[in-house]
Amino acid sequence: MDELDYRFLCELAAQLRVDSVRAAAAAGSGHPTSSMSAAELMTVLLARHLRVDVADPANPANDHLVFSKGHASPLLYAMLKAAGVVTDEELLTFRRRGSRLEGHPTPQVPFVDVATGSLGFGLPVGVGLALTARRLDRLPYHVWVLCGDSELAEGSMWEAFEHAGHEGLNNLTVIIDVNRLGQRGPTRHGWDLGAYAARLGAFGWHTIEIDGHDPGQIDYALADARATRRRPTAIIARTCKGRGVSAVENREGKHGKPLEDAEQALGELGGPRALTVEVTPPDAPATPYRYADGALDLPRYEVGERVATRTAFGEALAALGTARGDVVALDGEVADSTKLEAFAKAHPERFFEFYIAEQQMVAAAIGMAARGWTPYAATFAAFLTRAYDFVRMAAVSRAGICLVGSHGGVSIGEDGPSQMGLEDLAAFRAVHGSTVLYPCDANQTARLVADMAAMEGVRYLRTTRGETPVLYGPDEEFPVGGCKILRTGGQATVVAAGVAVHEALAAADLLAEDGVSVTVIDAYSIKPLDSAELVEMARATGKVVTVEDHWPEGGLGDAVLSALADAPVPVRKLGVSRMPGSATSQEQLEDAGIDRGAIREAVLSLLR
Known part of the structure; x- marks a missing residue:
């Protein structure tokens, strides 16, 4: 690096600081001090090491930059201005209604793959992007992640560090902005760069400790990171929060607010500049690898056969993988x-093991979806709650992912409540734009597994551990947003899903012996729910019972009550109302009060 390059980088870093201050001042809110600490880090990356076709954000050869410390969005937007992606006028719309430059980045902004801002989210997604580059796209793009020292207290970060080290992701570099100060005070390790290096080294990372305000050291570290083989790199950079402005530099209590005297700060930083950067494009055009598509030959099960829906899920997904190379x-x-x-077994090259790290698993699915793949991530329904923030952020990211939770409800039996998914339907119903499916038999499961691939947003499918009778023929269709009427009667309507459908049918037989005829509805699509059908049946019979293998709060029963809000009839909700045992x-269904007798x-x- 010659003297002219060095001076330009210093001036560009000052511009990024100035624009971060200006954006926050115009908005009256934001995180300029967190942006100012990383200005040199992002300047050198943007001007000398990032490989991006500015004219084509969708170029598959582009590097990827993830702001895991998403609150430093003013810095990201200042970088995009310097690169000619946004104008100065748009920069000053930061945080205003209708602006795509939101308080934390979202994919509305070019070159932003996922929404960030929930600390501990960005690096795990970066691991997913790096895995995609290596094993799916088979392209040489590099993934750069900027994170803060505060978020290294998040467990999800260490799931990511562990997995990246295990996989040897040399195409992943994390740049840690160690500015010592968090939101309420000093961070756990302060400026002890060695403490971070020791921990990351133990996870198999190549570590480089630098002065994060020295463009020469930064340039060397970034070049070394791209050249490193067989392991990921962590650049651990000592920086000062609020760098360059004496009123806020390395001072507590200045987090998350615009500078009190922006004009004075701009003067101290040398005032606005209009520097531009010609970002280096990728070395050559690239085409992502894609696996071949084939014919869809879903498994077929005979009516009356006993098959667990989890078994049907696995067999159906294997068939779908043959039909769709993107799965x-x-x-x-x-x-x-x-x-x-x-x-x-059928598609080992497209199977990814994340061990017991559900946050990393869901984050990787989000990263893969950002690159155009269709991920299905599966674990016990109960354990997906560990990754719920990642599910929430997937919705903010407009990500299309398929999640499958097995072992739903008390019907799993002797394992007891720690293994029972009893909150999942409520949790996934609450996710914006989500789809929630709960099949009751094998053919229904197979069809819904296949149909999920073409949907948008977060899709959740719940499966059952035990074997249940096959009710539907293999050619039956199950449109999302629909339901199936299995019995028709005039005195009450019983609405169920999953394992409870079989109990509802058995109850209908018992009631017939009592001289009572009921309608039984299989509400396999819990969200969206077939409200029109439910209202029609409820009005026809005048009484409704809902039954679900789930806590009473937020699941099928509440979905039905919402559907009937404008057509009120008496509704009795049956759900798991007390803590199960083994x-x-x-016996679990009976004890929970959701069996045929109940x-x-x-x-x-x-009726009484």
């Missing part, structure tokens, strides 16, 4: 239980 599968070390192992599957009694009590 990939992600496991949390339970493939033998979720039956994802069927896909692993027992057989049928359904029969609920209908009779309504």
Whole structure:
């Protein structure tokens, strides 16, 4: 690096600081001090090491930059201005209504793959992008992640560090902005760069400790990172929060607010500049690798046969993988239980093992989806709650991912409540734009697994551990947003999903012996729900009982109540109302009050 280059980089870093201050001042809010600490780090990356075709954000050969410390968005937007992606006028719309330059980045902005801002989210997604580059796209693009020292307290970061080290992702570099100060005070390790290096080295990372305000050291570290083989690189950079402005530099209590005297700060930084950067494009055009598509030959099950829906899921996904080369599968070390192992055997090159690290598993799915793949991630329904923030951020990112939770409800039997998914339907119903499916038999499961691939947003499918009778023929269709009427009667309507459908049918037989005829609805599509059909049946019978293998709050029963809000009829909700213990599957249903006898009694009590 010659003297002219060095001076330009210093001036560009000053411009990024100035524009970060200006953007936050115009908005009256934001995180300029967190942006100012990383200005040199991002300047040298942008001007000398990032390989991006500015005219084509969708170029598959582009490097990827993830702002894991998404609150430093003013810095990202200042970089995009310097690169000619946004104008100065747009920069000053930061955080305003209708602006794509939101308080934390979202994919509305060019070159932003995923929404960030929930600390601990960006690096795990970066691991997913790096895995995609190596094993799916088979392209040489590099993934750069800027993170803060505060977020290194998040467990998800260490899931990511562990997995990247295990995979030897040399195409991944994390740049750690060690500015010592978090939101309320000093971080755990302050400026002890060695503490971070020791921990990351233990996870198999190549570490480089630098002065994060020296362009020469930064340039060397970034070049070394790209040249490193067989392991990922962490650049651990000592920086000062609020660098360049005496009123805020390395001072506590200045986080998350615009500078009190922006004009004075701009003067101290040398005032606005209009420097531009010609970002280096990728070395050559590239085409992502794609696996061949084939014919869809879903498994077929005979009516009356007993098959667990988790088994049907695994066999159907293996068939879908043959039909669609874009489908990939992600496991949390339970493939033998979720039956994802069927896909692993059929398509080992598209199967990813994340061990018991559900946050990293879901994050990787989001990263893969950002590159155009269709991921199915499966684990126990109960364990997906560990990754719920990642599911929430997937929705913010407008990511298309398929999640499958097995072992739903008390019907799993003797394992007890720690293994029972009893919150999942409520949790996934609450996710913006989500689809929630709960099949009751093998053919229904197979069809829904295949149909999920073409949907948008977060899709969740719940499967059951035990074997259940096949009710539907293999050619039956199950449109999302629909339901199936399995019995028709005039005195009450019983709405169920999953394992509870079989109990509802048995209850209908018991009620027939009592001289009571009921309608039984299989509400396999819990979100969206077939509200029109439900309202029609509820009005026809005048009484409704809902039954679900789930806590009473937020699941099928509440979905039905919402659907009937404008057509009120008496509704009795049956759900798991007390903490289960260990027992057989049928005993669990009885103890929870959601078995055939409880359904029969609920209908009779309504009729009384």
